[in-house]
Amino acid sequence: MVMVCYYNHLLTPVGGVRFSITKPSVLRAETNNPMASDLSSDRSVFRGVSSSSPIRRRDLVFVVNPRGANGRTGKEWKKLLPYLQSRLGSDCNICESLTSGPSHAIDITREAIREGADAVIAVGGDGTLHEVVNGFFWDGKPVANWNTEAVHSTALGLIPLGTGSDFARTLGWKNDPREAIDRIARGVRSRIDVGVISREGEGSHYFINVADIHLSAKAGFYASRYKKFGNLCYVIGALQAFIGHHNQDLRIKVNEGEWQTLSQVTALCVGNAKYFGGGMKITPNADPQSGSFEVVILQDFKWYDFILKLHKLYNGTHLSLNNVTSRNVYTIEVDEISGSGNIFIQSDGEHLGFLPRKLSILPGAIEMIC
């Protein structure tokens, strides 16, 4: 079978990359994105080679956020392309899709899965990974290949090139993109869990790393404005979030049980993986293959507690503190008591809105190249 990954600068709207169906077995990326790398115009890279071998060439779609890590992702990606081509070009059809703005990675991923890509690889930070993960779902269900006779499924891949790249830390991956490409070349897949967040009257939202509520979510909201300062953005975001912060009584319902009240919550963190905020080991026992979340709740923290206990939050030893609790859950509903409507929630470092929300685990929902 011949799979073609075809790059065309003439056919798309400004700044876009999209896949369009020409015939079921053809995967086509189209763009006129000015950020497209030099190699984008080299069709020998993006066009599949007709193969007479009975072994099917894998179709790999790399979803690259050129603005990730304040533009470092785009620069690093360009430097990586020759290695990528040398490592994967002989066995795989390689397709590069540069995102043109927020949420674009979701659409690219959905189209790639429907077109039968073997893997969609997020190239960027946790925000890009988050969008690619959301692209694996549509209308509350997993996205499927349009070709219902296809025997392969689409795996998720990751080349961590963001500011924080916290999800990769849980997997023990070094911040080495060549190592990530070697991993993709090996192509070993494992099932991992995904979290789903819902609210009455709204569509579902998915996350792979950590979802968190109140102070930390507010800090993440502000941190996103200061990404140009690298990991320092999380410190600046936290300082800004502290201004006017009040711990709040919240109510939670765990595993469909009874509602219970939590007093003076500073932050409530739901971990599918361990790290957030640029390396803080907030949910140290979370494991994306466990089939459950670790929920860590910080209560009645004062500003000076963060100064005195910050090292514990970074190295994951904070669970021994009096006002920190941890539990394993499958579902958790969180609502506020005061009705202020301003308790922040974020997932994978992306601002999601405000309470209430229900968070549930989807065990083994995605196959990941590990």
Ligand SMILES: Nc1ncnc2c1ncn2[C@@H]1O[C@H](COP(=O)(O)OP(=O)(O)OP(=O)(O)O)[C@@H](O)[C@H]1O
């Ligand atoms: N072309 C683009 N221009 C501007 N923003 C973009 C573009 N493509 C994607 N984005 C947005 O950039 C945000 C951040 O991207 P990403 O997570 O890759 O990098 P980061 O924030 O530096 O890393 P981390 O999330 O690991 O700290 C994402 O939320 C995404 O919506």
